[in-house]
Structures are given as C-alpha cells and as structure tokens.
Amino acid sequence: MILTANGVDLYVEVHGAGDPVLLLHGWPDSADLWRDVIPALTAAGYQVIAPDQRGFGRSSRPADVASYKIANAVADVAAVLDAVGAPTAHVVGHDWAWATAMYLPDRTRTLTAVSVPHPGVPDTPRQREMAWYTLFFQFTEIAEATLQYDDWAALRELSPGYKGIDSAIANLSRPGALTATLNWYRANLAPRMPGPRRELPPVKAPTLGIWSDGDRYLDGARMRASAELIQAPWRYAEISGATHWIPLDAPEELSGLILDWLAGPPAS
Numbered sequence: 307m308i309l310t311a312n313g314v315d316l317y318v319e320v321h322g323a324g325d326p327v328l329l330l331h332g333w334p335d336s337a338d339l340w341r342d343v344i345p346a347l348t349a350a351g352y353q354v355i356a357p358d359q360r361g362f363g364r365s366s367r368p369a370d371v372a373s374y375k376i377a378n379a380v381a382d383v384a385a386v387l388d389a390v391g392a393p394t395a396h397v398v399g400h401d402w403a404w405a406t407a408m409y410l411p412d413r414t415r416t417l418t419a420v421s422v423p424h425p426g427v428p429d430t431p432r433q434r435e436m437a438w439y440t441l442f443f444q445f446t447e448i449a450e451a452t453l454q455y456d457d458w459a460a461l462r463e464l465s466p467g468y469k470g471i472d473s474a475i476a477n478l479s480r481p482g483a484l485t486a487t488l489n490w491y492r493a494n495l496a497p498r499m500p501g502p503r504r505e506l507p508p509v510k511a512p513t514l515g516i517w518s519d520g521d522r523y524l525d526g527a528r529m530r531a532s533a534e535l536i537q538a539p540w541r542y543a544e545i546s547g548a549t550h551w552i553p554l555d556a557p558e559e560l561s562g563l564i565l566d567w568l569a570g571p572p573a574s
Contacts, residue, residue, distance in 0.1 A: 309357075311385035312378060317364035318357040318386055322348030325415075326392040327568070328383070329356040330399030330406065332422070333487055334461075334474040335551075336363030342557035343564070350565050355395065357386050359402065361486030363477050368486070374493040376402075380409045387413055396568055397511075401425070408507040417513040418564050421524055421550055424532035426506045433525040439464060443491040450484050467520070469554040512539040514567040516560065518548035541567065 309316045319337050321344050331339040337356035344354050358365040360382055361374060368374075379402045387395055397403050398418040404425055407417040429437075443449050453461045458475050465471060478484045513536045517529040526544065533540045543563050548555035 307389075309386060309389045311389070312381050314360045314366035314368060314373075314382070316357050316360065316366070316382060316386065318355065318389070319344075320390055321354040321356075322352060324351040324353050325568075326387070326390065326395040327352045327354050327564075328387070328392075328395040328397050328399075328406070329354060330383070330397065330402045331356075331359065331362070332400035332402075333490065334362075334478055335470060336473070336477055338363070338473055339470065339551070339553050343553050343561050346558070346561035346565065352396075352568070353390075353392075355386060355390055355392065357382070361483070361489065367480070367482045369482065371489045371492050374486075374489040376405050376409075376494055380405055384410060384413065398564060404509070407509045407511050407513070411507070411510050414511040416568060416570075417509065417511045418567060419513060419515045419529070419532070420552055420560070421517060421521055421529075423515070423517075423524065423528035424509065424535045426503065426535050427528045427531045428503070430525050430527055433528055436523050436525060439523070440491055440495050441497070443488050444496060446485075446488075446492070449488055453478075453484065466522075467549045467555075468551055470551060508537045509535065510537050512567075512570070514541045514543065514563065516543045516545065516552065516563060518545040518550065518552050518556070520548050520555075521550045523550050 307318050309318050327347055329340045336358045340356050347354050361367050383406050394413050394415045396416045397406050397414050400420055400422045403419055407414045515529045515532050517526040530542055545552055545556050545559055552560050
C-alpha cells in the first residue's frame with residue numbers, strides 16, 4: 307500500500323494477520339531486506355508490517371537534509387501503525403527500531419535490535435575504526451560520485467558478501483535516491499563539537515539484541531553493553547557466520563530468535 311503522511315508517500319507491505327510486528331530496515335536497504343523472514347512470522351500467526359522508509363526504495367525522497375531527522379522517522383512509524391490500525395507493535399530492526407522504542411514507548415510492545423546497538427552506548431576504539439564510512443558519507447556530492455563511479459565499485463567494495471547488492475543498487479539508482487539515503491547520516495550523524503553525550507529517552511520495552519560475528523561495521527561489545535541502558539528485560543543472542551545483513555544471511559535462525567522472543571514472557 308502507499309501511505310501519504312507527514313508530507314511523504316510511504317510504501318508499506320502488510321502481510322498476514324494477528325499481533326503486529328513492524329520490520330524497519332537500515333541502509334542501503336528497503337522492505338525487501340525482510341523477504342525471507344516475513345513468511346516465518348506470518349506462518350506463526352503475526353501480522354507483518356514492512357515499510358520502505360522515507361528516502362528508500364519506493365517511498366518519497368524529500369530533497370532537504372532536515373527531512374531525515376530522527377523525529378521524522380518516528381513520525382512516519384506512528385503514521386504507519388495508525389494506517390494499519392495497530393495501537394502497538396513488536397518492533398524489529400536497526401537504527402530506527404531503537405528510535406521507535408525510545409520515542410514511541412507506548413506503542414512498542416517489544417524491541418528486537420538487529421546488529422545495531424543502543425545509540426547511547428559509548429564508542430569503542432574498534433567501533434570508530436569500523437564506522438569510518440559514516441564520516442565519508444558527510445561529503446555531499448563527493449560521496450555520491452564515489453559510490454556510483456565505475457558501476458558502483460566503491461559500494462561493492464564497501465559491502466563484501468552483501469546478497470542484496472543488486473537490489474540496493476537498483477533502488478539507489480532511482481532519481482535522487484542515493485542522496486536521500488545518505489541524508490539520514492547527514493541529518494543525524496554529522497560531526498559535532500565535543501561535549502556531553504546527548505540525553506536519550508529510556509528504552510522501557512523488553513529488548514532482544516542480536517549481533518553477528520561477521521559484521522564489519524558494528525562492534526558486538528557495544529550490543530552487549532546495551533543491556534545497561536534498558537529499563538526492561540534484556541536478552542542477547544549471537545549469530546555465527548553471518549555478515550551485517552543477518553536477515554539475508556541467516557533468515558531461519560533470525561526468525562527463530564524473533565519468534566522465541568515474542569512468544570515470551572521475556573526473561574530478564
């Protein structure tokens with residue numbers, strides 16, 4: 307379906323019936339990231355809601371950087387839940403899943419954080435090395451030109467083993483799409499002067515953190531440290547042999563972990 311809300315058109319896939327599960331992708335993906343996870347969730351009796359977030363896939367691509375601030379991502383999530391008649395949902399995903407749990411606590415039944423740790427966990431030296439690309443993405447036009455040059459050679463080099471690369475390139479090749487997706491980083495991760503860490507709302511939903519030992523971009527120590535910032539039951543699981551794109555590399559194992567977590571009751 308196409309949902310018009312907050313000044314954008316959002317492409318949203320809705321599958322099955324039952325308790326709602328909201329799947330939120332990261333960069334450079336779309337709802338298609340979850341294609342091998344959705345069948346297991348619907349077969350278990352859940353309604354699955356998977357949007358293309360603004361700037362990605364088949365959704366609108368606003369031109370201004372400010373359109374991609376976290377507040378707009380959260381507003382889009384609320385609009386999606388409203389559109390499908392879901393007062394609350396189990397939330398599964400990457401960066402924006404954490405934002406949903408923090409800023410929409412009354413609508414988040416449980417959180418399953420895939421790969422990405424709580425944003426309030428301090429960086430480790432290893433994380434600073436692994437996340438070099440987030441600084442590169444700040445260079446408007448240069449980042450775009452570099453990633454696209456020579457049949458997207460830099461993107462292919464940046465994401466070895468990424469099974470969704472062809473689909474991602476097709477989506478990023480849409481007019482304005484690459485800049486739109488990079489604007490998420492420019493709106494929320496631009497360099498700033500040193501100072502105290504930003505205060506974030508607490509996460510009060512029972513939370514499962516899942517990390518894979520083949521992740522080239524995120525330090526698993528930070529996912530494990532996320533437990534200290536959760537004001538609810540917490541569980542950690544690690545998937546061996548998968549890259550950063552767990553839903554594509556280990557969909558059966560990921561689906562099993564999610565279903566076990568949702569079956570609850572969550573244990574601390």
